[in-house]
Amino acid sequence: MSKFPKNLLKIVEPDLAAVEKELSLVIQSPVDLVNEIGLHLVKAGGKRLRPALYLLCAHSGPSERNELIPMAVALELIHMATLVHDDVIDNASLRRGKPTANARWGNHSSVLTGDYLWAKAFSVVATTVDVRKLTILTHVICSMCEGEIIQLQESHNPDRTEDDYRLRVSQKTADFIAACCTLGALSANLSNSEIAAFQEYGYSIGMAFQITDDILDFVASSEQLGKPAGNDLRQGIVTLPIIFALRHSVDRDELRVLIKDENMSYDKVNRGLDIVLATGAIEYCYSEVQRYLETAKSVLPPHIPAGVREALVAIADYIGFRQN
Amino acid sequence: MSKFPKNLLKIVEPDLAAVEKELSLVIQSPVDLVNEIGLHLVKAGGKRLRPALYLLCAHSGPSERNELIPMAVALELIHMATLVHDDVIDNASLRRGKPTANARWGNHSSVLTGDYLWAKAFSVVATTVDVRKLTILTHVICSMCEGEIIQLQESHNPDRTEDDYRLRVSQKTADFIAACCTLGALSANLSNSEIAAFQEYGYSIGMAFQITDDILDFVASSEQLGKPAGNDLRQGIVTLPIIFALRHSVDRDELRVLIKDENMSYDKVNRGLDIVLATGAIEYCYSEVQRYLETAKSVLPPHIPAGVREALVAIADYIGFRQN
Numbered sequence: 001m002s003k004f005p006k007n008l009l010k011i012v013e014p015d016l017a018a019v020e021k022e023l024s025l026v027i028q029s030p031v032d033l034v035n036e037i038g039l040h041l042v043k044a045g046g047k048r049l050r051p052a053l054y055l056l057c058a059h060s061g062p063s064e065r066n067e068l069i070p071m072a073v074a075l076e077l078i079h080m081a082t083l084v085h086d087d088v089i090d091n092a093s094l095r096r097g098k099p100t101a102n103a104r105w106g107n108h109s110s111v112l113t114g115d116y117l118w119a120k121a122f123s124v125v126a127t128t129v130d131v132r133k134l135t136i137l138t139h140v141i142c143s144m145c146e147g148e149i150i151q152l153q154e155s156h157n158p159d160r161t162e163d164d165y166r167l168r169v170s171q172k173t174a175d176f177i178a179a180c181c182t183l184g185a186l187s188a189n190l191s192n193s194e195i196a197a198f199q200e201y202g203y204s205i206g207m208a209f210q211i212t213d214d215i216l217d218f219v220a221s222s223e224q225l226g227k228p229a230g231n232d233l234r235q236g237i238v239t240l241p242i243i244f245a246l247r248h249s250v251d252r253d254e255l256r257v258l259i260k261d262e263n264m265s266y267d268k269v270n271r272g273l274d275i276v277l278a279t280g281a282i283e284y285c286y287s288e289v290q291r292y293l294e295t296a297k298s299v300l301p302p303h304i305p306a307g308v309r310e311a312l313v314a315i316a317d318y319i320g321f322r323q324n
Numbered sequence: 325m326s327k328f329p330k331n332l333l334k335i336v337e338p339d340l341a342a343v344e345k346e347l348s349l350v351i352q353s354p355v356d357l358v359n360e361i362g363l364h365l366v367k368a369g370g371k372r373l374r375p376a377l378y379l380l381c382a383h384s385g386p387s388e389r390n391e392l393i394p395m396a397v398a399l400e401l402i403h404m405a406t407l408v409h410d411d412v413i414d415n416a417s418l419r420r421g422k423p424t425a426n427a428r429w430g431n432h433s434s435v436l437t438g439d440y441l442w443a444k445a446f447s448v449v450a451t452t453v454d455v456r457k458l459t460i461l462t463h464v465i466c467s468m469c470e471g472e473i474i475q476l477q478e479s480h481n482p483d484r485t486e487d488d489y490r491l492r493v494s495q496k497t498a499d500f501i502a503a504c505c506t507l508g509a510l511s512a513n514l515s516n517s518e519i520a521a522f523q524e525y526g527y528s529i530g531m532a533f534q535i536t537d538d539i540l541d542f543v544a545s546s547e548q549l550g551k552p553a554g555n556d557l558r559q560g561i562v563t564l565p566i567i568f569a570l571r572h573s574v575d576r577d578e579l580r581v582l583i584k585d586e587n588m589s590y591d592k593v594n595r596g597l598d599i600v601l602a603t604g605a606i607e608y609c610y611s612e613v614q615r616y617l618e619t620a621k622s623v624l625p626p627h628i629p630a631g632v633r634e635a636l637v638a639i640a641d642y643i644g645f646r647q648n
Contacts, residue, residue, distance in 0.1 A: 031470045033477055085439060089432040108413040108476055111435055115409060116469035118442050123462030131451050138447030145440035146355045152432055153357055 008314045011307045012055040019051050019072045026073060026120055037101050037113045041080050044098050049209075049315075050075040050180045056311050057184025057198050060304040064187055067128045071187065074121040074129075074137070075180055081117035082144060084110050089152070090235060133183055140179040147171025156236035158256040162243050166207070174206030194301040201312065204296035208289045208319050214239035215285045218276055230269045233276075236262065240288065244281040251275045286320075293320050332638045335631045336379040343375050343396045350397060350444055361425050361437045365404050368422050373533075373639075374399040374504045380635050381508025381522050384628040388511060391452045395511065398445040398453075398461070399504055405441035406468060408434050413476070414559060457507055464503040471495025480560030482580040486567050490531070498530030518625040525636065528620035532613045532643050538563035539609045542600055554593045557600075560586065564612065565605040575599045610644075617644050 009016060020042075027038030051072035058068055087100040088107050102110040125134065150168050154160050181202030185195040217232045218241050232239050236259055238246075246252050246259075258264065258272045276282075293316045300309055333340060344366075351362030375396035382392055411424040412431050426434040449458065474492050478484050505526030509519040541556045542565050556563050560583055562570075570576050570583075582588065582596045600606075617640045624633055 029466075029470055031473055031477075033473055034470055081439075085435050089435060107431075109473060111409055111413060111438075112469050112473045112476070114435075115405075115438070115442065116466055116473070118439065119462050119465035119469060122446055123459065123466060126458035126462050127455050134450035135447065138443050138450050141443035142353075142440055142447060145436050145443060146353055146358055149355055149357055149433060149436045149440070152436070153355075 008311055008318065009052055009056070011059055011305075011311060012052060015055045015068060015072065016048060016052060018069050019048070019055075019076065022069055022073045023076060026077070026124055027117075029116070033105070033109060034113065034116060037105055037109060038117075040098075040101065040104070041084065041113075041117075046076075046079075046083075048076060050079050050177065053177065053202060053205075053312075053315070054180040054184040054187075056308055056315075057181045057202075058187040060185065060194075060198075060301075060308050061188030061190050063189070067125075067133075067187060070124045070128045071133070071183060074125040075183075077117050077121035077124065078137075078141060079176075081114045081121065082148075084114040084117065086148070088114075089148070090231070133186055136179055136183060136186075140176050143171045143175050147173075147175075151237060154238065156260050156262055157238060158246055158259045160238045160243065162240070165238070165240055165243055169207060169210045170203065173210040174203045177206030177209065178202035190301070194304075197299045197301045200299045201296045201316075204292045204299070205316050205319055208292040208296070208316070211240055211285055211289050211292070212319060214241060215282055215289070218273060219282060230273050233258075233272045234264050234269050236260075236264075240285050241276050241281040244284050245276040245279045248281070249275055249279045251278075289320055293317070332635055332642065333376055333380070335383055335629075335635060336376060339379045339392060339396065340372060340376060342393050343372070343379075343400065346393055346397045347400060350401070350448055351441075353440070357429070357433060358437065358440060361429055361433060362441075364422075364428070365408065365425065365437075365441075370400075370403075370407075372400060374403050374501065377501065377526060377529075377636075377639070378504040378508040378511075380632055380639075381505045381526075382511040384509065384518075384522075384625075384632050385512030385514050387513070391449075391457075391511060394448045394452045395457070395507060398449040399507075401441050401445035401448065402461075402465060403500075405438045405445065406472075408438040408441065410472070412438075413472070414555070457510055460503055460507060460510075464500050467495045467499050471497075471499075475561060478562065480584050480586060481562060482570055482583045484562045484567065486564070489562070489564055489567055493531060493534045494527065497534040498527045501530030501533065502526035514625070518628075521623045521625045524623045525620045525640075528616045528623070529640050529643055532616040532620070532640070535564055535609050535613050535616070536643060538565060539606055539613070542597060543606060554597050557582075557596045558588050558593050560584075560588075564609050565600050568605040568608050569600040569603045572605075573599055573603045575602075613644055617641070 023042050024039070027035070027042060029035050029038065054072050054075055055068060084101050088102045088110050091102075093100055093103040100110075101113060105113075125137070147168055147170075151172060154164065154168070178199045179202070181198040182195055185198040190198070214232060217229060217239065220229060233242065238259060242255070242259065245255055249255060255272060255275045258268055258275075261268060264272070296316045297313050300312060347366050348363070351359070351366060353359050353362065378396050378399055379392060408425050412426045412434050415426075417424055417427040424434075425437060449461070471492055471494075475496060478488065478492070502523045503526070505522040506519055509522040514522070538556060541553060541563065544553060557566065562583060566579070566583065569579055573579060579596060579599045582592055582599075585592060588596070620640045621637050624636060
């Protein structure tokens with residue numbers, strides 16, 4: 001799976017098609033290599049979760065049509081830029097089952113392509129979007145960068161708490177998804193309380209999305225993930241399943257030593273996975289995912305179009321069941 | 325030298341002091357490491373050429389005061405972001421005689437800090453600057469990224485022409501300096517022909533600035549540069565002195581082989597420097613610098629305040645004589 005099942009997103013299907021077309025257009029550059037990497041990234045696909053959420057929320061009210069596609073495109077470009085730089089930082093060679101940009105074109109071109117995508121994102125919205133929305137966008141990007149830096153700083157540290165984790169995940173993932181929903185609600189000219197509700201919906205599914213990601217690193221196969229399983233553990237990223245295991249496992253001392261190991265062997269990664277899986281970590285994490293998804297569904301404002309509500313509920317349910 | 329002699333910039337001195345203060349403020353983050361790296365970058369100084377040019381041009385007419393400092397700050401943040409990422413790409417360990425961010429905090433934190441600075445730059449201008457100026461800014465950043473990617477692609481290639489070089493330098497350096505002047509002229513509400521003149525001034529001193537940089541890599545000592553001399557040659561960056569030598573040196577075949585060498589020894593770098601210096605390359609490049617600077621001075625619009633004109637002429641002269 002790389003995209004959401006089509007029927008989930010029926011209302012915004014034409015918009016998403018326009019986003020896809022526009023993405024291919026805006027990444028075009030007179031420089032062949034920029035084109036090549038950009039096209040690789042667009043074609044590599046992805047769920048287009050962020051533009052889809054933005055568009056759905058924007059369809060909750062009478063939206064300003066001329067800003068919808070540019071904003072949706074900018075949100076995906078920003079997401080793509082973070083992925084390209086993340087893959088450089090993680091030394092990742094596969095994403096969605098395909099070679100990463102850094103694996104194919106090297107770290108240097110990838111850093112510059114990420115920068116190019118940042119600038120393109122702003123260039124797409126600079127002419128159409130109002131100051132309030134631009135401010136939300138720039139603010140959340142600063143916060144995402146901080147979240148990534150915190151993650152880097154906290155790696156290989158078995159003393160990080162569950163609160164540290166939640167703060168990091170909100171900065172790294174959930175706040176941006178919340179911003180997509182907030183921006184959509186603003187485009188739909190909703191009331192302040194409705195905007196806040198959409199923001200909470202976005203934040204909650206964002207948290208659920210990232211926790212699911214962290215679970216999948218333990219329970220999915222490399223084929224399902226399109227990248228090696230056990231990646232977080234190998235990189236010393238102390239995710240929720242690990243934090244749970246560090247509290248509850250009988251082998252917690254051994255796990256602490258493993259996490260501090262900056263050159264973890266294949267066998268040690270497998271041993272770490274076994275220690276975590278032997279606890280109730282996965283069950284606990286799934287219960288947390290469910291809790292966030294229940295919150296997400298419960299906070300949706302009452303007076304939004306039935307089609308939008310159905311789609312947002314379906315997306316929440318889908319996140320709870322996703323396998324990759 | 326890290327800054328321009330104070331008397332050059334008297335008119336904009338209070339503004340530049342405000343920029344300095346604001347730079348220290350905007351890079352503040354709740355994340356200690358972000359603060360630490362940001363402060364290191366701000367304190368490392370630099371000439372503040374881009375904000376100075378913007379402010380000087382903006383003082384040519386009745387400017388909108390509330391956007392001056394944010395725009396000047398954003399221009400320096402963008403410049404800082406490109407430097408941080410450039411140093412990662414070049415594996416540089418020294419800049420302005422101080423350890424680079426990547427040497428001190430690693431490539432990963434540096435990539436993320438660069439991203440943070442991009443976003444901060446936009447966040448600073450998003451609320452105060454109009455669409456036309458934002459568009460100029462985003463457009464020129466895309467172009468800078470393309471220029472850097474071209475440079476990467478063209479490295480170790482002795483067949484690059486002087487035209488290739490000029491195009492790359494305009495994208496990489498001169499267009500951004502031109503944009504600083506254009507934006508200043510726009511802030512001063514000048515006429516279209518005056519704006520175009522400032523743009524040409526900026527472009528011309530930008531070209532002169534970069535060619536001087538490329539000369540200094542051959543003639544300045546590492547102490548003067550605050551980074552190792554012969555760096556471009558070692559990295560296979562085919563600059564103007566090299567292009568000249570490839571056309572005119574009796575040892576041009578040997579130089580071609582050297583440029584293709586991706587792991588150049590210290591001795592080979594020195595041999596390459598000797599080959600280039602034995603030609604008239606440096607004299608030719610300095611004559612090009614002078615040509616650009618003459619153009620810069622000659623295109624300045626007639627009816628601008630005497631103080632602004634003097635400062636812009638002095639900056640042009642200064643660029644022709646700078647030693648680092």
